[in-house]
Amino acid sequence: MILTRFALVASSFCYYVYANMAPNYPEPGTIWKSGQSYEITWFDDKQNPPMEKTWTKFKIDFMTGDNNSQKFLKNVARNLDARTVKSFNWTAPEVEPHAAVYFLMFTNEKGENAWTTRFGITGPDGKLVKPEYAVQPDGAKIPWGVGKLVGEHAANTVNKATASYSMNSAMVSAAENNAAVVIAVSTPSDTSNSNIIMPSIAFASTFLAATLYSLI
Numbered sequence: 001m002i003l004t005r006f007a008l009v010a011s012s013f014c015y016y017v018y019a020n021m022a023p024n025y026p027e028p029g030t031i032w033k034s035g036q037s038y039e040i041t042w043f044d045d046k047q048n049p050p051m052e053k054t055w056t057k058f059k060i061d062f063m064t065g066d067n068n069s070q071k072f073l074k075n076v077a078r079n080l081d082a083r084t085v086k087s088f089n090w091t092a093p094e095v096e097p098h099a100a101v102y103f104l105m106f107t108n109e110k111g112e113n114a115w116t117t118r119f120g121i122t123g124p125d126g127k128l129v130k131p132e133y134a135v136q137p138d139g140a141k142i143p144w145g146v147g148k149l150v151g152e153h154a155a156n157t158v159n160k161a162t163a164s165y166s167m168n169s170a171m172v173s174a175a176e177n178n179a180a181v182v183i184a185v186s187t188p189s190d191t192s193n194s195n196i197i198m199p200s201i202a203f204a205s206t207f208l209a210a211t212l213y214s215l216i
Helices: 169-176 202-215
Strands: 003-009 021-025 031-033 037-044 058-066 069-080 087-091 102-108 113-115 120-122 180-186
Touching: 021 102, 021 113, 069 087, 069 102
Parallel strands: 031 120
Antiparallel strands: 003 180, 021 037, 037 087, 058 069, 058 102, 102 113
């Protein structure tokens, strides 16, 4: 299996927390395969007010795009209550490109947001390509790209083509101060039907989250 390696900057929305909501999976380096189910998780960062008081009704959206022009792709879940729910199982959709250009955005009733890091989604062959862009439009060295849903997933999606979201300066600053995570990417010459398996980086996630909290 021939692999190339590139730095996926985990700083892109890496556990930026607003109102104590801290998404922690997908985490930096996460790679999903379309059609398989995964558990999205989050936790309370223990700052006041408690997450259970401010996130009693929130939604999760599947997103793509750059930091300042985030594009809505599909709603993942809605009407979630942090007092009773700590995770949500979701089946990874079919997408193009198969690259680490996707992320999840959490939004509560007050319009407060929290994001996961960008993560990759592959097809059945397990191959992942590099994001189209290595640098954000504002110059930040955070890889990104614009993905889309394909097949049945695209047909069943509510059209929100005009929806666009952006990070504020505090979010961007927190993002740029996090570490890079190296992930393996299959090249076009790799013809094997392989799965990319990432080593556990829970320790990195914890460190990155703690670092980010100190910046807020």
